[in-house]
Each structure stands twice: as structure tokens, then as C-alpha cells.
Amino acid sequence: MKHPYLRYLRPENVPTVFCPGCGIGIVMKALFQAFDELGYETLEEFVFVSGIGCSAWIPSPHILADSVHTLHGRAIPVATGIKLVKPDLNVLVIGGDGDIAGIGGNHLLHAARRNMDLMVIMINNQVYGMTGGQLAPTTPYGMKTTTTPYGNPEEPMDTCDIVASAGANYVARWTVGHYLQLKDAFKKAMEKQGFRFVEAVSQCPSRVSSRIGLSPADHIKYYLRNSVDIRKAEELLPEERMEKIIVGEYVDRNKPGYLEKIKMVMRR
């Protein structure tokens, strides 16, 4: 019997290239379950756009749909161009934290500000995984990476907080340990207009878990133990907050998306 989600994958690219124990597999399954539950038999009306990095490989070459694999950091503007010309297509960006929040951070900020009708999935493993585990803008304070051998002196960015403040319609963060919540966030985001951002905190077994002496499974358990719901996070002191992974919905609203806004100003 064939797995039902294989219909979303290019059969010639299964099994995937991802490292054993990588959280990307969990993200992919959650995404496919979201497609399935929303009734998509094929992904014909989707265009996937990605940049450079491990997560950018999820759609290209794995997902059976149109995909555009672009430059490091530039998936969001390419996706914007596609959406503005083909508003009927669902344009979905998938990338890592370095790609989306690091080198592509300015595009993320402004796409959120415009409330551009795109959905962005950011898989946050807190390092640049593909290049060997270097410091990322999301690396926790004090963490050792290949470019912070004495520990990270910088404070990480809360990407969800920034995207929510900038004006996105939907922003949520879950770890790959919160499988059902992640899947539901994907579903919810897919059904909305405007800019939608879902961050999936994921273990990187090759560049992080192994370095800190955790198995991938133990790393997920660590994420679960260390997560705090956004509603409870408000009670924490700033220094306590920094130690935690804040999970939940940062924002869920229904402002008109960019395409609607164009129509509104042209009517005036």
C-alpha cells in the first residue's frame, strides 16, 4: 500500500536527501497533512519558492508542484513577483532561519509590512546548517557554533515578534515536537489572505544536536521541555524569556492583504 502523502512528492526523489533525525521530515509531514485535510488532491495551484539552505530543498526537488529555487535570501521577493502577476496561485515560501531572517531579513520585514499575500514557512535550527553550523541571527546567547567557538556574544532575534509587529496577518511558532499544533498552524495560514508566517523550531542533528551531545529525539524533548506558551511568556522576566522557546500564535487577524489594498487605493 502506498503512503497517501506520496502524492505530494516526486517519487524519483524519495527518500529525501535530509540527514537522519532532521526535523525537516516532521515539517514536511505536517505540511502534507495540512494539504490533505484541506482537500488538495494535487498541488497544481501552488508555487513553491525557496532560497538557499537545507530547508530550501524541501520543495526543490521533493514536492510535486511548480517550484522556483532562487538565490540565498531572495525567495520572498521572487514569490512576491509571482503572486502579483498570478494572484490566483497559492505562493508558498519555505526556507531556513539564515535564509529568511538573516540574509533575507529585510525582505521578510517589508513583505510583512505590506501584508503581501504569501505564506512563509521558516524552519529555525538556530545555525547555518548547510555550510557547517555557523552562527545565525537566531542562535541563542552563549551557544557555541563553528564561528562562535567561545560562545555567542549576540542576542538572538525573535523573528515572530518582528514579523507580527511589522503587520503580518498570521504569525505562529511551534517546535517540531508540537506536531499537531504545527500542522494546524499550516492549515490556518493556508486559508488566510495577507502575509502568513509559521516558524518551526527544529533540531539539526548534524551541526547542533551532535555537538551538544543530544540524540535528535532527546533534542526534540529538550525543545518541548523548554517551550513556554506565548500567553504565559508575558509573565516572564526578559532574561527568563531569553532562555525559553516561546510557542503559540503571535498574531491572527484579517486585515486586507496587499492585493486587496491595491484594489482599494485604485478605487479611491
Added chain:
Amino acid sequence: MSEKYFWSGNIAVAEGALRAGVTFYAGYPITPSSDLMEYMARELPKRGGVFIQGEDELSSINMVIGASIAGAKSMTATSGPGYSLMQEALGLAVMLEVPLVVVDVTRLGPSTGQATKSGQGDLMQARWGRHGDQYTVVYTASTPEEAYIMAIKSFNTSEKLRVPVTFIIDELTAHLWETVRVPDNIEVVDRRLTDAKTRYFDSDNPLEAPPMPMLGKGLNILYTSSTHDGFGYRKTQDPEVHRRLVERLKEKVIGNTSEVFEYEIIGDPDGGDVGIVAFGSVARVAKETKTILEREGIKTSVLNLLTLWPMDYELLRSFTENMNVVIVPEMNLGQLVYDIYQVRGRDSVYPYNKIGGGEPIYPRELAGFIKEVVGR
């Protein structure tokens, strides 16, 4: 028959682009291209297109790439520093074979330089600004009227060859207002599209671009910036696939040189006392210089290059070989002149270079230099 308009060079480019069928513009303000962008911001929505101002040049050019992949004739305009920022994405457009037009309204670099002043220092950047082996087409114009025609030619070549085209217009021409005659009949080329599963990224005839696949038709297209086979599958280990792809992308441009190459010769192409090779506003100066010199009995011909890449070296050779002296005036420290050295050597080839302050090369000044050279 033709209609007459009073346009600046930048407006002529914008109108040419609209005539060619542009429906998407993304850009970021930069002197001296901003007025072109403002014109498009006003005109495109009225004419059924989409205009968006990007947060920077990186986003603008990448939006243009996305829009073109989605099927729209797409463009941006910028100037030197912005054009530098767009180079990586232009390399992506070469690799994905995405048609688009970038207008580089050239100003005086390096760096911020004299930002409001005219210059021609971007010639080599337009040809070679990207990493890796890559070939694109570079056009230019010396008057607003030429700018209108060459803007259309830029789109035609881009759509036909699935290659990004840079259109260079120097600030002097961009902000020069004059009468532009617009012909009634002008060829407009549309890209070849397909909704069938075929090789979108390979062609048995390297001179012919493969058809562009349409999004949203269930083709499951793979566009990738990595080395890929004809169906878009990433092949990052296979030397043969890489060689075939990159050689084809080169041949698609270089092999079509005679097809894409545009120029104008004023005077006798077969020989004379002086041959002047120039482009942009300087070519216009060269024409006036010819008039001055011929009043004094110096037989002069002007080659006004409207294409800066690929270069028709055979034409350059035949134009320059029977001239007693060849003059290459440029508003830079010497970039085009290396093409002349290549076909004729350095013997009796004289660069004339002027930079700074936005001063044009004046016809009397150039004529004075040439008379001195001829008298040597």
C-alpha cells in the same frame, strides 16, 4: 507615418517598454533613474500592469524575475550602485533563462561618485558584472528617439532569447527632452510559451531558446539556480551537464550576435581620415564633430554603437581597418577602446576620455583633439 511626442530619454524608454508590452515594473529610487520609475508608477496601473516599489534593488530585481517567470514582460530601472546590487540576480536570470530588461541610467561612479552627473563607466559592469561564465545582451542609445526603439528591441531580444537584457542610457541622454517620432509599425516579439511537459532548459539548437513553461498548469516545473538538466533537475556533480548548459547559454547570446546587433554608421564605412567609434550621448557628439571636421576637409565617419554586448568584432574590424586614425571618445577612463585594440591593435587608435562634473565631451573640444592627432 509616425506620431510626434516631446519626451525625455527616460520617458522614451518607458514608452518604448510599454509599446513592447511590459506589464510589470519593480524598482527602487536612485538618481538619475527615479523619474523613469515615477512615470511607470503613474502609467502602468492605468494600462493594466503592476507597479511596485521594492525595499531595495535586491528585492526589485528578484520581484522582476518572479513576475517574468509568472508570464509578464517585466523590467526595472536603476543606476550604477543599484545596478551593482542587482548583479547576482542577473546571474540567476541568466541561469534560469528568465527574460527581463534592466535599464541602467548611468551616472558618474565609482561608488557614490558624482551621483547626479553623467558617465559611461558601467560598460564593463554590464558585460561582466556577474560571477561565473555568463553572457547577456547590452543595448544603448544616443537620443531619446533611439531610446524608444532600443527599449523595444531590448524586450524583443530578451523575450526571444530568454536572456536578461541591460539597457544603458547615460544621464545626459536620459534627461534630454526633445521630439521623438514614434513609428506606426514596429515589431514586438512575444516569448514562446508551453503548457506541455518538455525540455524547458535545453535546446538541440543552441541558437534557439527553449520555450518557457507556464505556471499553474500542472507541469511541476523545477526552476533551479543550480546546474540543471533540460527538465530542471539539479545536476551538481555531472561535468557533462554543466558544460552543456553553460556552453549553450553562451552560444545562445554569442551565436546570435548578428541577429541582435544594432548600430548606425554616419559617413563612409569603407575608409577615410578619421573613424570615430562611440556610444550614448558621446556618439551624438561624434556626429557633430564630424560636421566640424569635414568643414575643414577631414573625411570622417562615425560608428554609433547601439549594442555594447555581444560585440560584432567583424563589423568593428571592417569599420576601423581603412581609417587612417580611429578615435574612441568615452565618458570614462577607457573601456570600449579595448574592443578597438582587439581588432586593430593600438596603432593609430586614440582614446579620448573625459570624466567629472557631468560635462559632456564638447564637439569643438573633440574636433580640436582629432585635428591635433591627424596633424601628427
